[in-house]
Amino acid sequence: MSLGTIDRTPPPFFRQGPSALTKLVLCSALAVFLMAADTRFKLTRPLRAALATALLPVQQALKWPVRLADEAGGYLQGLDAARSAENAARVQLARQAERVARGDQLAQENARLRALLELRPALAVPSVSAEVLYEAADPYSRKLFIDRGERHGVTLGAPVVNEAGVLGQVTAVYPLSALVTLLTDRDAAIPVLNERTQQRSAAFGGAEGGGALELRFVAANADVKAGDRLLTSGIDGVYPPGLTVGTVTRVDRRADAGFARILLAPAAGIDGVRHLLVLQPTAQQMPPRPEPAPEPAKADKSAKGAGKAAAKSGAASATAAASAAPASAAGSRP
Template identity: 65%
Template sequence: MALGTLDRTPPPFFRQGPSARTKLLFFSALALFLMVADTRFALVQPLRAVLATALLPVERTLLVPVTLVEEGYVYLQGLKTARAAEQDALARLAQQSLQAARTRQLETENAQLRALLELRPGITARSLAAEVLWQASDLYTRKLIIDRGAKQGVALGAPVVNEQGVLGQVTRLYPLSAEVTLLSDKDAAIPVINGRTQQRGAAFGGVNDALELRFMAANSDVQVGDPILTSGLDGVYPPGLAVASVERIDRQAEGGFARVTLKTAARMDGVHHVLVLEPMERQLPPRPEGLPDLPLSASASASAPASAPAGGGGRR
């Protein structure tokens, strides 16, 4: 066989094209060109859209196991939480059932004792549901306008409450609406009682959207967290309604009185629906003749004009 007929080309494994450095420079320049072209002229956007559309089924298929694992974990966690909530609800229901049974027993005993002592039946406050229309435009007062007025049976000075506690009372009455002064108003005041010690006092508003329990001695038995309730002695508020709780006590105040700051039980902002109660004085027996007329509540006296004489007399 002649030597000239032999194939002297190297096998494919030993064939060498451009060098590795050349390939690196070429592909780096191509990548840089594509990035600049995509940023300035969006040339690669159609290609990216085609690739995204083509790869979407593949991505969804690959995400199926991950989604199943995540949903299964969430389902198990939710099932565990639901069982714990069910157990807690059952425990609270049992406790409430026990409290309801005790309450019925106490009501029966109370009725029997009142009959035995020949006392008049306890006062039941009648209520009227109302909706808050808007807040008063005066920036220096805390007042609301409700959609119930004199024609619906709302009385001047009627207490206004919600599911959290006392909000205030009606201070201005119209035929189809009424103005409610909130407890946090600077002219509001309400007679209260400490639910722990049964010590009576008066709470005043206008202290940074909070209440202040005034005229309490510096050594009085008041603690942070004490519940403050309506006393029912003003003939307006039914007794036992939640008013506030003691938030801060300053026993170093001047004048021998402690400065007691209260946090209202009911949230004063964002109120939409309220209950207007009938003043207690409508259900109380008539006042004996000869006794002076007292104001409806402490807030009514606090909202009186400041120029009026304190004792109601004339000039000296």
Template identity: 60%
Template sequence: MPLGTLDRTPPPFFKQGPSALTRLMFFSALAFFLMVADTRLNLTQPLRAVVATVLHPAQRALLVPVETARTGGDYVRGLNEARAKEAAAQRQLSEQAMRVARVELLEKENARLRAMLELRPALPAKTRAAEVLYDAPDPYSRKVVIDLGSAQGVVRGSPVIDETGVLGQVTRVYPLASEVTLLTDKDAVIPTLNVRTSARGIAYGDAVNDAMELRFMAANADVQEGDLLSTSGVDGVYPPGLPVARVAKVDRRADSAFAKIVLTPVSAPTSARHVLVLQPVGDTLPPRPQPEPAAAATPPPAASAPKAAASAPARKGPAR
């Protein structure tokens, strides 16, 4: 058989086609094009949605063992926590029962003492629940905005408290919102009473350090770290006895006649979300009695009629 008639081409199994580098470049370019097209045109989004929908039951089935183990562990932990909380609640209930008995006894004793001293009963303070909406936009002040305004009966000067103590005071009222100046604002001032010594003072806000300062206290004043300050009630705005702050630091300087006393507010001015708006004490006071009008000037007594003139001399009778 002549050699010229032989087929010198390799069998189909050994055909290489394009080189490996050419195929790598082609498929890399194709992959890059598809990624760009998918990012810009979201071409594969419908396909992904279909695949996710089809695989969702399988995913849920594969998560069943994990969720079962997690739920079982949570159940055991929750059961132990529930038992511990129940025991703590029982102890707290017993302590509160004793405290309630004491409070009832003290209330009766207080009522008897007030009756003996003829004191006027304490004035009730009306409250309204409110929610803090946002902080005031002024970065140099410490103010928040609540969701109650003049339409709900809020007036300027109303005290605002949270579950721990005094938060601030309403300083601006809008129809559906109000602006509350916090105790740590530079313009905030509140009269206080030291619970331990019953000494009165005036606390000012310190916006720089988010704290308060008890000013104009003598250097030898009986003030200690940890003392609790409450409202004194002498300003006619805050009800007496509300917690205000605790003494954090007392600096008795020799070069000054006054001590530098730093206070930490009892409330949480920066994290409060639900508050109570109180009616100012001055609005609950009975109206001041009006002074009685001056008595009309008594007219001078009428001048007495001049005495009748002496009777005329008797007529002389005819001489006999």
């Protein structure tokens, strides 16, 4: 067999066609053309929209298993959370019912004791609800403006509270608004009573940069501990007794100082407060004070003056009688 008759063409498997460089150039040019056409002429937008519309049912169908699994897991978790919340609510309801029962019993016992001791009933404190308008412009003070004023029954010196405790006191009253000075202000002060020891003291604002209160003039060996709750004493004629003021957070006792440094955390949320109550000062609800009795020295002086006046009038009457006697005697002679 001659060599000229042999087929020298490679089989189809080994045929390479165009070179790799040619294919790279063609593909790069096609990619650049498609990007330019899509950006400039929006040629592929209809094709993309049609493809997205055609694939949307497939995408929704593929999402259903994942969505069902997520919803089933969320349902089971929500069911467990609801059961836990229900159990916690039942426990809290039982505790509140017990507390309410004890409160009613204590209220009845208090009424009986007051009737037994012939004490007058506790004062009912009228209140006015208000909303915070804005804070004072002074950055070195802690004051708020509220939307209730003199026309709404707000008086100067009225205490301001919220659901957590005492907030402050009204220090300026306008016809439709009022200025409230918070307890943490550097010029604020309030008499307090230690709930555990029944010891009275005074709390002042401005401690720790204006975010806390401080008990001043308390002896270094006083029975005060961290965690003690302080209430209003009610002896100042402004705040009703029993309102929560704050909790003792730190007690510093120094051997070289006669007083302890005691810091308090205010019970009411000073920052972020929105709604509050303005109470009527207790001094306006109490009966008028009796007039003071005259001093003994003044009474003695008045008695002495009355005695001198009586003596002078007696001497004058005796002189007149003595002068009238000779005249009558002279008239009786023959």
